[in-house]
Amino acid sequence: xxxxxxxFRPTSVDEALDHLAANxxxxxxxxxxxxxxxEQKTLGGPVLDISGITALRGFRKNETGITxxxxxxxxxxxxxxxxxxxxxxxxxxxxxxxxxxxxxxTLAGNLCNASPAADGVPPLLTLDAQVVxxxxxxxxxxxxxDFLIGPRQTARRxxxxxxxxxxxxxxxxxxxxxxxxxxxxxxxxxxxxxxxRLVIADGVVAxxxxxIGACGPVAARLPKAEAALVGQPMDPGLINASHLQGYLAxxxxxxxxxxYRTTVAxxxxxxxxxxxxxxxxx
Amino acid sequence: xxxxxxxxxxxxxxxxxxDRTLLVDFIREHLRLTGTHVGCDTSQCGACVVHVNxxxxxxxxxxxxxxxxxxxxxxEGVANGDLHPMQKAFNDNHGLQCGFCTPGMIxxxxxxxxxxxxxxxxxxxxxxxxxLEGNICRCTGYHNIVKxxxxxxxxx
Ligand SMILES: Cc1cc2nc3c(=O)[nH]c(=O)nc-3n(C[C@H](O)[C@H](O)[C@H](O)COP(=O)(O)OP(=O)(O)OC[C@H]3O[C@@H](n4cnc5c(N)ncnc54)[C@H](O)[C@@H]3O)c2cc1C
Ligand code: FES
Ligand code: FES
Numbered sequence: 443x444x445x446x447x448x449x450f451r452p453t454s455v456d457e458a459l460d461h462l463a464a465n466x467x468x469x470x471x472x473x474x475x476x477x478x479x480x481e482q483k484t485l486g487g488p489v490l491d492i493s494g495i496t497a498l499r500g501f502r503k504n505e506t507g508i509t510x511x512x513x514x515x516x517x518x519x520x521x522x523x524x525x526x527x528x529x530x531x532x533x534x535x536x537x538x539x540x541x542x543x544x545x546x547x548t549l550a551g552n553l554c555n556a557s558p559a560a561d562g563v564p565p566l567l568t569l570d571a572q573v574v575x576x577x578x579x580x581x582x583x584x585x586x587x588d589f590l591i592g593p594r595q596t597a598r599r600x601x602x603x604x605x606x607x608x609x610x611x612x613x614x615x616x617x618x619x620x621x622x623x624x625x626x627x628x629x630x631x632x633x634x635x636x637x638x639r640l641v642i643a644d645g646v647v648a649x650x651x652x653x654i655g656a657c658g659p660v661a662a663r664l665p666k667a668e669a670a671l672v673g674q675p676m677d678p679g680l681i682n683a684s685h686l687q688g689y690l691a692x693x694x695x696x697x698x699x700x701x702y703r704t705t706v707a708x709x710x711x712x713x714x715x716x717x718x719x720x721x722x723x724x
Numbered sequence: 725x726x727x728x729x730x731x732x733x734x735x736x737x738x739x740x741x742x743d744r745t746l747l748v749d750f751i752r753e754h755l756r757l758t759g760t761h762v763g764c765d766t767s768q769c770g771a772c773v774v775h776v777n778x779x780x781x782x783x784x785x786x787x788x789x790x791x792x793x794x795x796x797x798x799x800e801g802v803a804n805g806d807l808h809p810m811q812k813a814f815n816d817n818h819g820l821q822c823g824f825c826t827p828g829m830i831x832x833x834x835x836x837x838x839x840x841x842x843x844x845x846x847x848x849x850x851x852x853x854x855x856l857e858g859n860i861c862r863c864t865g866y867h868n869i870v871k872x873x874x875x876x877x878x879x880x
Contacts, residue, residue, distance in 0.1 A: 448743070449726060449743030449744060451790070451792070470790075472785070473785050473786060473790075474767060474782075477767060477785045478765070478767050489743070489787075491787060493790050494790070517779070539767075539858065540855075540857040540858025540859075541780060541832070541835070541836070541858055542770065542773055542780045542781050542782045542832070543767065543785075543858065545779045546781055546782070546786060628857035629768065629857045629858060
């Protein structure tokens with residue numbers, strides 16, 4: 443068997459980086475995006491299966507923040523004790539496929555697959571997430587917003603492994619929420635989804651992070667809406683369509699048309715903010 | 725080609741397979757355990773659900789090599805002399821019609837009951853319906869499947 447059919451399953455990062463430096467490889471983690479996209483019985487070309495790198499599974503916490511390793515699954519994330527700023531990411535985790543998908547699929551795979559409808563992205567944007575890219579040449583860290591270039595396009599070089607996702611300590615404050623709109627309740631790809639992380643002190647919004655997905659080539663933060671909230675008592679009515687203008691570039695596709703997405707975007711932002719208003723008065 | 729070895733239904737099995745063989749093909753074609761079904765090619769239907777190290781997974785989205793060293797249970801491995809309470813419950817409640825989805829339903833059912841028990845949570849009807857999101861049945865309308873899992877949850 444030549445490299446054509448090569449399959450590597452390293453148990454350490456160093457070993458994985460050696461393989462990536464030497465060959466052009468398809469990285470496989472949970473394979474829950476790879477296989478359905480393959481449309482064949484097997485993956486084409488040589489494969490680097492990273493699911494055996496146990497050192498990359500789980501969460502590392504230090505004074506700079508929390509790092510989520512590349513082989514951490516959605517189920518791992520749901521089960522992990524994490525600050526309530528991660529509330530949105532945990533809700534998103536429960537919406538990725540179903541339990542059997544969450545048991546295999548990874549957060550890192552969700553990012554590298556770079557679907558505009560990837561549910562992990564908006565909550566991670568509200569957490570100011572950075573990705574750590576490792577290669578034989580060294581490591582580089584970049585904001586998730588720069589890593590995601592377009593549909594199915596990332597800034598990852600072919601010899602790089604996304605080693606982990608880092609949430610800086612400054613973004614660990616407040617509470618996170620996530621809200622997804624699909625054509626039905628279960629097992630569905632998002633028409634649009636929003637995430638929010640708010641720090642509310644004495645009823646007043648001290649910090650706001652909002653992000654929207656599936657309404658443009660990549661998910662995006664909503665700085666104008668964020669600015670409209672900060673310093674005000676929590677009220678979903680503070681946001682209207684004008685705050686989203688310029689940040690949405692939806693397309694027509696099989697799930698919804700652009701006009702519908704534009705309409706629901708504002709509605710979703712208001713609804714997610716409503717959850718914070720409710721929890722405050724409760 | 726590589727040798728993969730794992731425990732399937734309590735027995736150690738080893739086989740030389742093409743590197744990118746799916747776990748479901750390994751189970752069906754190499755081990756001839758054809759109770760695990762394939763109903764789609766998009767990882768949606770759940771007919772192929774098995775347990776890998778005690779967790780429900782879709783064996784159509786997993787490489788056999790990625791299960792090297794793992795402990796795998798298929799539908800053939802759940803009965804212990806007598807039918808498993810989940811199997812019996814599907815029988816008692818007419819939880820199947822054509823039966824194509826049934827192995828996956830039973831494997832997912834066992835997984836959810838075990839998980840809720842371990843977490844000390846109650847698996848009520850609404851929870852069962854939500855948990856079944858990864859398993860599709862085109863015959864029953866789910867009603868009797870939910871009843872079956874409810875019965876088994878009381879007996880497991
Ligand atoms: C039935 C079903 C329902 C789904 N529902 C949803 C949903 O509701 N929402 C949603 O967002 N997604 C959904 N998905 C998609 C998928 O489950 C997720 O995107 C998942 O997080 C992908 O992770 P994975 O580990 O399986 O990635 P893989 O399939 O293994 O990999 C995905 C891509 O990322 C690359 N890659 C993976 N890890 C790395 C790494 N560490 N470094 C560099 N490159 C890497 C791979 O080469 C590949 O291109 C669904 C999938 C299925 C089958
Ligand atoms: S065959 Fe695996 S989910 Fe359909
Ligand atoms: S019984 Fe026929 S698919 Fe479920």
